[in-house]
Amino acid sequence: MRILIVEDDDALSEFLVGHCRDRGHAVERIRYAAECLGAVASRSPDCVFLDVRLGDGNGLDLLPELKVRHRDLRVTVMTGFEPLSSVSKAAAGGAEYFLRKPFKLAEVNAVLEKLEQHATVVLPRPETPPALPGATATFVGSSDAMTEVCRAVGLAARSGVTTLIEGESGVGKELAARAIHSLAGPERPFAAVDCATIVETLFESELFGHEKGAFTGAVSSRDGKVRLAEGGLLFLDEVAELTPRMQAKLLRLLQTRTFEPVGGTRSIPANFQLVAATNRGLLGMVQQGTFRSDLYYRLNVLRILIPPLRDRREDLPSLAAHFLREIPPRIRVAEPPLAADALAALTAHDWPGNVRELEHTMTRLILQAQGRTIDRAAVLAALGAEPATAPPGSLSTMERSTILASLEHTGWNYGETCALLGISRPTLRRKIAQYDLAR
Numbered sequence: 001m002r003i004l005i006v007e008d009d010d011a012l013s014e015f016l017v018g019h020c021r022d023r024g025h026a027v028e029r030i031r032y033a034a035e036c037l038g039a040v041a042s043r044s045p046d047c048v049f050l051d052v053r054l055g056d057g058n059g060l061d062l063l064p065e066l067k068v069r070h071r072d073l074r075v076t077v078m079t080g081f082e083p084l085s086s087v088s089k090a091a092a093g094g095a096e097y098f099l100r101k102p103f104k105l106a107e108v109n110a111v112l113e114k115l116e117q118h119a120t121v122v123l124p125r126p127e128t129p130p131a132l133p134g135a136t137a138t139f140v141g142s143s144d145a146m147t148e149v150c151r152a153v154g155l156a157a158r159s160g161v162t163t164l165i166e167g168e169s170g171v172g173k174e175l176a177a178r179a180i181h182s183l184a185g186p187e188r189p190f191a192a193v194d195c196a197t198i199v200e201t202l203f204e205s206e207l208f209g210h211e212k213g214a215f216t217g218a219v220s221s222r223d224g225k226v227r228l229a230e231g232g233l234l235f236l237d238e239v240a241e242l243t244p245r246m247q248a249k250l251l252r253l254l255q256t257r258t259f260e261p262v263g264g265t266r267s268i269p270a271n272f273q274l275v276a277a278t279n280r281g282l283l284g285m286v287q288q289g290t291f292r293s294d295l296y297y298r299l300n301v302l303r304i305l306i307p308p309l310r311d312r313r314e315d316l317p318s319l320a321a322h323f324l325r326e327i328p329p330r331i332r333v334a335e336p337p338l339a340a341d342a343l344a345a346l347t348a349h350d351w352p353g354n355v356r357e358l359e360h361t362m363t364r365l366i367l368q369a370q371g372r373t374i375d376r377a378a379v380l381a382a383l384g385a386e387p388a389t390a391p392p393g394s395l396s397t398m399e400r401s402t403i404l405a406s407l408e409h410t411g412w413n414y415g416e417t418c419a420l421l422g423i424s425r426p427t428l429r430r431k432i433a434q435y436d437l438a439r
Contacts (some may be wrong), residue, residue, distance in 0.1 A: 001116060004045035005029040006036050007078065008055045010391045012101070016049060016108070023112060033057030035044075040070060047115050050095075054104035060089055065143060067094035076111055080102075087147055091154020092183040098151060116394035141315030145307045149176065152304045156275070158184035162254070164299045166275040167306035170356030173277035176304060180275055181233040189232030191225040195246075196238040203246045204262050207253070211263035218263070226259050229272040239276040239299065240285060244292070251295045262282060298437070309351040309358065316347045331363065331409070331420050334371030343375035349383055360402045367405040400435040403428070412439050 001018050007013045008031045017164045020027045030039050033054045040048065048066070050059040051435030058078065066073060077090040080101030087098050101148070156163040157180045165173045181190045198206050205215075224235060240252065253259055254274065258267040276299050285291035309316065320343060328335040352355050361382050363372050368382075382401065405423065410416035418428050429439075 001025045001047065002043070002045040003027045003047055003049065004039060004043060005038075005049045006031075006033070006054065006059065007049065007051045008032070009051070019105070019108060020112065023116075025112075031055065031146060033059065033062055035131045035266045036062050037065065040073065042154045043071070046317050048370060049076045049078055049099075052077060061262070063090065063093035063095060069300060071272045074115055076115075084157040086158070087150035088154040088179060088183055089197035092152050092157045093154075094158065098147070101134045107417070111330070127167060140318050141312065142318065143312040143315050143323060145312050146315060149306055152302065152366075153179050154183060156180045156302050156304065158300070160184065160273045161343065162274045162301040163298060163304060164273065164282070164302070165306065166306045167277075167279065168354055169279045169355030171306040171308060172355050173279075173306060174235070176306060177221055177233070177235045177275045177277060181235075183247070184233070184273070189229050190235065191232070192235040192237060193225050194237045196241040198246075200246055202242050203242075204249060204433060207249070208259045209261040210304065211261050215262065215264065222260065224259075226253065226270050227268070228271065231271055232273070234274050234275065235271045236276045238282040239290065240278040247292045247295050251298060254295075271382075309354045313347055317343060320346055320362065321359060323359055324366070327359075327363055327366050330408075331367065332410075333369075334367060336366060336369035336371050337373045339373055342374050345379040345383070360399060364401045364405045382384070400437070403431050403435065406439075407432075407437065 003025050005013055005016050005020075005027065007016070007029065017027045017029055028039070028043060028045070030036065031054070033056050036048075036050070036059075050063065051057045052068075059079075063196050066075060074097075075095045076097040077095045077101060078099045087409055091303075092097055095112065099107060099111065152423045163180065165176050167173050175257050178190070179187065186233050193206060204221070205209075205218075205224065207224050207226055209222050209227055210218050212218060212221045236250075240248075240333075253270065256268050259270055260267055282296050282299070283432055286293045290392060294373075309319075314418070315338060320338060323381060324335055346358075346361075353360070360378075365378055367380065406417045410420065414425055414428055420423055421428070423431075
């Protein structure tokens with residue numbers, strides 16, 4: 001197998017060149033991004049190990065052109081500097097593998113074994129060129145699990161296939177869906193449907209739209225989410241909540257790629273990428289007979305499983321630092337320092353509400369700190385201050401605490417509180433009544 005290594009680190013290059021040659025491969029190495037396209041054209045390697053940060057450019061900027069010119073070229077992206085979103089951008093640009101520096105010998109061997117298998121059995125590639133990467137999404141963390149999520153997001157964006165995102169509430173399923181949309185082309189339409197909040201009688205109208213006079217109250221025609229997503233991405237959140245009748249309607253849409261507005265008389269072709277999300281195991285529901293197996297297999301073309309925060313605690317320091325930077329400008333307070341023992345307390349918590357719960361907690365801590373250091377006592381108080389009706393650490397507890405802290409921060413000014421939280425006045429009033437908040 002012919003391997004080209006594009007890397008400006010001499011020590012790392014020497015290691016890779018020697019190890020690949022020991023496995024019987026022909027290896028060449030270049031230092032600069034400017035040399036890459038010409039070297040690939042003249043030397044016709046089977047695969048390229050491409051560094052991201054080179055002395056004269058960014059390897060990810062070369063990736064789309066490499067894949068367009070050389071469709072059968074296998075690319076492994078290497079980086080020790082870039083944010084985790086580079087994994088998604090690399091996958092969207094066409095990279096097959098990703099190595100994070102400093103990598104271990106076993107990780108290099110795992111990539112080489114896959115490349116060696118491909119060298120003997122070359123799979124056919126589609127005639128269309130791979131999609132170019134668009135704007136990247138911000139993923140926070142460095143765990144292997146999140147690296148795999150980012151890789152899958154990039155593949156979903158590049159391929160445009162129907163994608164099923166599974167994970168507990170609060171892990172960031174909609175963020176992943178929006179990342180797919182952003183990577184595939186943020187200028188395209190994006191339409192979202194919360195399946196848990198739609199009653200069965202309005203499902204068809206919400207999804208397919210309706211004609212004027214189709215039912216009582218239909219005083220004008222209205223486009224549904226399928227038409228609004230034309231040429232873009234349709235996101236169905238909490239798809240497990242669909243009733244059998246709603247499941248049948250969705251299945252027909254996916255089978256025929258056509259729809260009829262309620263009260264309409266002609267079928268309209270539909271062109272969109274479907275991304276569905278659920279916090280319940282759909283396969284288990286299929287086995288229980290509560291979810292259609294034929295619909296499940298239509299949805300589960302590419303599966304992305306986002307792990308709960310308790311299973312990737314190594315990401316929590318990065319997430320906490322991210323919220324410490326991102327939240328204060330939004331709520332107009334100073335960024336507070338975070339004590340080491342406070343971070344330890346955050347890391348030790350199980351976070352049943354996952355990243356969303358962590359964000360609520362960090363918001364409350366930042367509001368209360370007012371620029372002063374957040375210590376362990378403050379964290380323990382925030383995690384233990386729950387109403388009697390809510391289990392410890394529940395998401396409703398964090399929401400109640402965040403709303404109360406925001407109200408206290410604004411002196412119970414509803415307009416300012418709504419602006420801080422990004423909610424409407426009716427929603428704020430409903431939450432105040434729900435949580436029995438009083439000044």
